[in-house]
Amino acid sequence: MKKQYLLSALTLALISSLGHAAEGAAAAKSTAAKSGQTLSAGIATQYIEPSVRPQDDFFEYLNGKWLKTVEIPADKSSWGSFMELRENTLPQLRGIIEKTASTNPSAGTDAQRIGDFYASFMDEARLEQLGVAPLKPELDKIAALKDKSELPAMLARLGKIGVGVPFDFGIHQDNKDSTKYVADIGQGGLGMPDRDYYLKADDAKLADTKAKYQAHVEKMLGMAGDKNAAANAKAIVAFETEIARVQWTKVELRDPIKAYNKVNLADMDKTAPGFDWKTWFDTTGIGAKASYVIVGQPTYLKGFVELSNKTPIETWKAYLSLHLIESYGSFLSKNFADERFDFYGRTLSGVKEQEPRWKRGVGAVERAQGEALGKLYVAEYFPAERKARMEALVKNLLAAYKQSIDKLDWMSPATKKEAQAKLATFNPKIGYPNKWKDYSALTVKRDDLVGNVMRSRVVEADRELNKLGRPIDRDEWGMTPQTINAYYNPEMNEIVFPAAILQPPFFDANADDAVNYGGIGAVIGHEISHGFDDQGAQYDGKGNLRDWWTASDHKNFKAKTAMLVNQYNAFEPLPGYHVNGELTLGENIADNSGLAIAYKAYHISLKGKKAPVIDGLSGDQRLYMGWAQVWRSKMREQQQIVQVKTDPHSPGQYRANGTLKNQPGYYEAFGVKPGDKMYLAPKDRVIIW
Known part of the structure; x- marks a missing residue:
């Protein structure tokens, strides 16, 4: 049984991860002022490639030295902000698992299930002894099929x-x-x-x-x-x-x-x-x-x-x-695991080495008992003030959207009223669930890895099936707290930001607001805008598929999105492999809209004051640099093909540059003029929000 969420995730492969909030930045400013600390620009200027003009290729300009010098780790198909933060989180999760297992927990507790599941994965000698035997009962059932009536x-x-x-x-x-x-x-x-x-x-x-x-x-x-x-x-x-x-x-x-x-x-x-x-x-x-x-x-x-x-x-x-x-x-035994990696890792994704076994073990525990592990992660690594700071920033971005809707020149008053009604019902979820999943139905044995995995899948399948006929659980989450990601679910009309995404390096409490608006602010804006992208806009505030647009608004919106499709169709990360502008349309709308709203929210936060110049950079320049450094990434050729064929997100360099080309503020901040490679004539820019 597949677990299904009709959600629009921030990313499936390359995303940035971020943290804290606008109020967090304000609080950091207050603390810094009391301590005499000077707020930084928050920009990794050491990676700037001076031979590239920011008006010609902003992604290369800001990240060029990193792109030239950083190698993708041998056990990865890609590398960048997202993977780096995941790598930082894995040892934390491993520490939690090993600490939990060392306490000799009572049978039937989350601690016992977590510790014994991990131990069963790490017992390689036992797996070598068993070979394919753990699957024999199921293989025998398949072999016993007499005809297709049993299928x-x-x-x-x-x-x-x-x-x-x-x-x-x-x-x-x-x-x-x-x-x-x-x-x-x-x-x-x-x-x-x-x-x-x-x-x-x-x-x-x-x-x-x-x-x-x-x-x-x-x-x-x-x-x-x-x-x-x-x-x-x-x-x-x-x-x-x-x-x-x-x-x-x-x-x-x-x-x-x-x-x-x-x-x-x-x-x-x-x-x-x-x-x-x-x-x-x-x-x-x-x-x-x-x-x-x-x-x-x-x-x-x-x-x-x-x-x-x-x-x-x-x-x-x-x-x-x-x-x-x-x-x-x-x-199973090493020969099966290695052969599976050889195709899915090495051949399909270009990965040179398999991850160390302990990392794979942590991942196996997460897939089976994600929220049980997440509850322990939150207790140890997610300070309460982060949630409050994030809540404040979400409110700020929602306020910016509210203002933006009223000022749209392409949307009719009737549709604006519906859009405002939907925006007012958005439900932000931050950090971790209000109630945690119960794993008491899962039996975990220290010497039965395949059985543990199989039983965990059955428990989740039963959990999902048993929802039928019951009231909607609006406290449920579609991601674990330790996931480096975020999502919008149109059926719940909710935006969700797990705890692990709310941490450095993408939100810097010691940096001025601008870079954080370009980072976490644009990500929040991205998720909100999914409620109004080409898919999300087909749902109303209650989560139902309902056409709440006028015919003229549909026409205007389609004209804008058609332009966006054409823009991204032109991008070619590998010779012969173009970005699919239709497949990536929803995410491209969210990127362009999210950054535009973050820019507006940043200017609202200034309250009429002039942004400080830090390291010779204006506030607007730091905001757009904050956006582009979020997408610092590189990918192996094989994985790039997989992404182009399957991923609704554009490659990182186009999420940076493609979005900036449509932002009027970027042109002003960096003096982009006709003849520059990043220049689009005003009539060719897609401005939705």
């Missing part, structure tokens, strides 16, 4: 233990009745990141990856004892290629209206005939708890069933065995 129950069973199957379900709010939870059925089942890896035969790099994937599949099956591994690998890749052929593209998946297809359980045979839906619903548990589902991609589901019915049962058994092994390969 519905098997797909439901494997989905529940976290295996990637061709379709699965997630639980979230009904897009058109946000007072109810609903099961949403969606596509899946590929072993590579995107359908293009299977279908773009004219792309030499993708074709080479596909060939290496087949070799990887053969090796994984062979290690598990498959005597027909070569033939089965070929059949699996051919099967997945056909699955890819009927799947929706990443751009098509962005449309919440097309993805909302309400179907009564009894009518599923009409949507995708030829599959025993009743057995699948009964086995998943949906049948006992719901009368309808939302089918995300009905044409895919219909095409998949047709494909399934003409696929031999032996191919199905090989495919399901492979996906089971892949799903648990990191928790």
Whole structure:
């Protein structure tokens, strides 16, 4: 079962992390004044490349020396602000886990579960002794399949233990009745990141990856004892290629209206005939708890069933065995873990070395018991004043949006009224949940890593399924407190900032406000603006899909977003691989809008006073430099291809430069004129907020 949140995260790969708040900066100023401390500019000027003009390539100008000298660590596919902060957080989490385990905690407590789960991951000798044996019961069940009439129950069973199957379900709010939870059925089942890896035969790099994937599949099956591994690998890749052929593209998946297809359980045979839906619903548990589902991609589901019915049962058994092994390969003996890394790390992402085992162990604990570990993290590393400071800054950014809406020249009074109503209902969540998840249903054994992982997945699947028929839990979080990220959820109309993102180096309590508005301020603005991007704007303040725009406003907004699509389509991080302006549209809107609002909020905070000049830099210059240094990053070529194909965020250099090109304040701050490479004529700039 997939865990589903219809949220717009700040980033999935490269994001900055930030902290504190405007009031925090003000408090820092007050403290600094009392102590005689001078506030800094907060800019990493040591990385400035003087040979590049800020009017020609701002990202390169501000980060050039860093880009030239810093190497991506061998165990990483990319490096930058986000990964650096994650690297700083991992030892903290490891310390918490090891300290917790050393206290000899009582059985059945969070401390026991955390400590024993980590210990089971770190016991390499035990894993070598077991080999593939922990998966034998499940592999035997797959091998025992007699015909395809048994597939519905098997797909439901494997989905529940976290295996990637061709379709699965997630639980979230009904897009058109946000007072109810609903099961949403969606596509899946590929072993590579995107359908293009299977279908773009004219792309030499993708074709080479596909060939290496087949070799990887053969090796994984062979290690598990498959005597027909070569033939089965070929059949699996051919099967997945056909699955890819009927799947929706990443751009098509962005449309919440097309993805909302309400179907009564009894009518599923009409949507995708030829599959025993009743057995699948009964086995998943949906049948006992719901009368309808939302089918995300009905044409895919219909095409998949047709494909399934003409696929031999032996191919199905090989495919399901492979996906089971892949799903648990990191928790088996070294040969499985290494082979899995060799393809997904080295081949697919360009990573040279696997992470140290303790880091992978921390990650495994987080995935299984994220909030239990997060509760301990917050107690030790998240001072109470950070939450208060962040709350103040969020209020400041919301106030700036409120003013901005009233002044828009492209939005009608009727739509402005609706926008203000939605803005007024935004729910900020900062640091950590008001109530923590209960993990008491999870049994953790010190000598059973695969069993621990499997049981943790079942516990989470049951937790999600049991939401059906119950009131909406508005205290629930979609990320753990130790996550370096932030998100907006349109169904809850909430913006969420986990504790770990609210720390240095991105918010500097000893720096002047400007750089923090360019950093954390723009990030807050980014998340708020997701409520008004091309997807979020289709939801009202209650979280329902409802068209609250006038026809003329739709037309004006579409004209602006079409310009933004064209701007980003032109960016080419690798020869032949352009940014997909449609796939990244929502995040590009949020970047451009978030920075524009942060600029306005900063000027509101000055209260008519002139910003100080620090290190020869004006307040506006420091704000835009704060923005661009957030996106300081570099990425391996293979991972760059994955990002372009799958990530709704643009690469870091274009999040910096592409956004700045549309900011009038940037032109004024740095004297950008016609002829400069960063210059766009006023008529070509996209200004939404």
